[in-house]
Amino acid sequence: MEQRPLSFYVLAAFFALFVLFLYGPTITIGILSFQGPEGGLTFPMNGVSTYWFHDLFREQAVGDIWGAFRRSFLLGLMVMVTTVVVSVSAGLAFRKNFKGSAILFYAAITSLVIPSILISLGVGLIFNQLGFKVHWATSGFGSQLTWTLPFGLLIMFAVFNRFDKSFEEAARDQGATAWQTIRFVVLPIIAPSLIGVALFGFTLSYDEFARTLLTAGSYNTLPLEVFGMTTNVTTPVIYALGTLTTSFSLLIIVAFLLMVWGMNIRRRRAGSDAGKGV
Amino acid sequence: MTRNLIGWLQAAPLALVLMGFLVAPIIMIVIVSFWGSTEYSIYPAFQFDNYSYLFASSVVWRVFGATFKYAAIVWVLTLGIGFTVAYFLAFHVRSLTWQIALFLLCTIPFWTSNIIRMISWIPFLGRNGIANQTLISWGVIDEPLEWLLYSDFSVILAFVHLYTLFMVVPIFNTMMRIDHSLLEAARDAGATGFQTLVNVIIPLTKPGIMIGTIFVVTLVMGDFITVRFMSGSQRANVGRLISNDIGLLQYPSAAATAVVLLCTVLLVIGILLRFVNIRKEL
Numbered sequence: 001m002e003q004r005p006l007s008f009y010v011l012a013a014f015f016a017l018f019v020l021f022l023y024g025p026t027i028t029i030g031i032l033s034f035q036g037p038e039g040g041l042t043f044p045m046n047g048v049s050t051y052w053f054h055d056l057f058r059e060q061a062v063g064d065i066w067g068a069f070r071r072s073f074l075l076g077l078m079v080m081v082t083t084v085v086v087s088v089s090a091g092l093a094f095r096k097n098f099k100g101s102a103i104l105f106y107a108a109i110t111s112l113v114i115p116s117i118l119i120s121l122g123v124g125l126i127f128n129q130l131g132f133k134v135h136w137a138t139s140g141f142g143s144q145l146t147w148t149l150p151f152g153l154l155i156m157f158a159v160f161n162r163f164d165k166s167f168e169e170a171a172r173d174q175g176a177t178a179w180q181t182i183r184f185v186v187l188p189i190i191a192p193s194l195i196g197v198a199l200f201g202f203t204l205s206y207d208e209f210a211r212t213l214l215t216a217g218s219y220n221t222l223p224l225e226v227f228g229m230t231t232n233v234t235t236p237v238i239y240a241l242g243t244l245t246t247s248f249s250l251l252i253i254v255a256f257l258l259m260v261w262g263m264n265i266r267r268r269r270a271g272s273d274a275g276k277g278v
Numbered sequence: 279m280t281r282n283l284i285g286w287l288q289a290a291p292l293a294l295v296l297m298g299f300l301v302a303p304i305i306m307i308v309i310v311s312f313w314g315s316t317e318y319s320i321y322p323a324f325q326f327d328n329y330s331y332l333f334a335s336s337v338v339w340r341v342f343g344a345t346f347k348y349a350a351i352v353w354v355l356t357l358g359i360g361f362t363v364a365y366f367l368a369f370h371v372r373s374l375t376w377q378i379a380l381f382l383l384c385t386i387p388f389w390t391s392n393i394i395r396m397i398s399w400i401p402f403l404g405r406n407g408i409a410n411q412t413l414i415s416w417g418v419i420d421e422p423l424e425w426l427l428y429s430d431f432s433v434i435l436a437f438v439h440l441y442t443l444f445m446v447v448p449i450f451n452t453m454m455r456i457d458h459s460l461l462e463a464a465r466d467a468g469a470t471g472f473q474t475l476v477n478v479i480i481p482l483t484k485p486g487i488m489i490g491t492i493f494v495v496t497l498v499m500g501d502f503i504t505v506r507f508m509s510g511s512q513r514a515n516v517g518r519l520i521s522n523d524i525g526l527l528q529y530p531s532a533a534a535t536a537v538v539l540l541c542t543v544l545l546v547i548g549i550l551l552r553f554v555n556i557r558k559e560l
Contacts, residue, residue: 089291097285115539117520117536118303121532126302142295149292207391207393213521239397249391250386253389
């Protein structure tokens with residue numbers, strides 16, 4: 001193997017610092033959330049305990065953490081399923097170059113770059129003027145879709161840019177209908193990417209703050225609850241909550257990655273046997 | 279004909295969501311920006327008061343200036359860091375497995391909560407935080423630095439922390455598609471590593487840089503929560519003007535500011551999009 005140049009080590013050190021910069025703060029509050037009951041918001045550690053985690057569920061003053069978590073989880077699932085279905089459908093549409101597709105594409109880009117607070121404000125105003133009540137499952141749900149759908153769509157573009165059309169032609173030549181081609185050829189091939197879209201849909205929704213701020217109504221989602229806590233809680237209980245939600249996010253990410261990994265393994269086993277014959 | 283019809287049917291769900299929750303809200307904001315308001319209520323009208331107030335106020339101009347300042351500084355920093363990280367991953371890490379693993383390591387924080395990532399800076403930057411304690415124990419300073427938390431410094435630090443990923447991912451994506459024989463050709467033609475970087479890699483990475491720029495600039499310009507939280511409400515940007523007006527129930531004034539902000543952002547994006555074809559680059 002070729003000798004590594006000096007620049008490699010310099011860049012590797014830079015990269016290591018970057019990773020430390022990314023993860024350092026999160027790890028710090030992870031440690032600080034195990035502060036002793038007398039401990040404060042920063043080091044030194046005043047003993048080690050799980051006091052603040054218990055405190056999180058004990059104290060009524062902290063707010064309705066469980067309720068907020070349940071709502072965020074449910075909303076995340078709703079947004080995830082919708083994002084996958086709508087993105088795939090739109091991705092298929094954009095392959096056809098239908099009339100007006102450029103306008104829809106620019107609308108999706110606008111949806112991606114528009115300041116989140118505008119969506120919050122606009123949707124809130126509409127519901128207000130029409131006399132509807134804002135609720136996380138209606139106005140909140142729709143507002144979050146304006147953030148997750150463009151991501152889903154961009155991923156679908158990336159997927160279909162790399163998609164080998166000869167698979168579809170082969171299916172058609174064998175007499176498959178348009179629906180059968182999609183169901184038995186296209187969807188299985190793009191399945192791992194769909195897991196990616198699902199991961200985006202769920203996590204972006206689960207962590208979304210600005211777009212739900214004015215559209216969630218009287219029942220808070222978890223990020224709104226956390227933000228509320230930052231203004232009036234001055235104990236490590238907020239670190240405990242941060243540690244818990246981050247752990248949950250990591251759990252979700254690992255689960256999705258394992259799913260992709262498992263799918264790829266199964267596929268390799270069931271895939272082509274080219275080159276293995278002789 | 280049927281192709282267009284099927285295309286529209288498949289695109290209809292997306293179109294409906296965007297109509298209901300993107301286009302309609304924008305129209306609503308534009309309408310309300312001409313309305314009037316009292317202390318407790320808003321009423322339909324067609325007046326330019328909100329806009330004339332907006333453009334006459336020197337505070338508003340300063341706040342717009344501050345917003346551009348944040349965007350510019352954060353852009354330079356995220357571009358520098360993001361490019362370096364992506365360059366390392368794409369050209370110095372040799373096995374694909376390691377490339378994917380390290381890339382995932384960089385992207386995982388993107389899928390966790392921004393608010394919690396902001397909160398996690400407090401034990402670092404506070405008056406008795408880790409940074410101050412370390413600097414004092416090293417004898418670099420005698421008294422805790424006051425400007426670490428609740429200042430422009432902490433705002434920019436948090437922006438860079440949150441948004442560098444948006445540079446790394448698209449730049450890495452374009453770099454991975456650069457044909458390595460081009461780099462060999464450059465070396466064979468006698469280019470040094472630095473010349474290859476400047477004359478071959480950077481021009482070929484431009485689309486990725488543009489996409490990253492679009493993300494970072496729009497996220498910073500549209501932000502209100504990072505500035506509010508990391509500056510302890512001591513700094514302002516346009517997003518905060520809007521959210522303050524909302525807090526005071528001054529929706530028409532908030533809407534007018536929002537319209538001006540949206541036009542500014544779209545103008546910037548319009549200029550950037552002239553340099554890149556997003557659909558081709560993914």
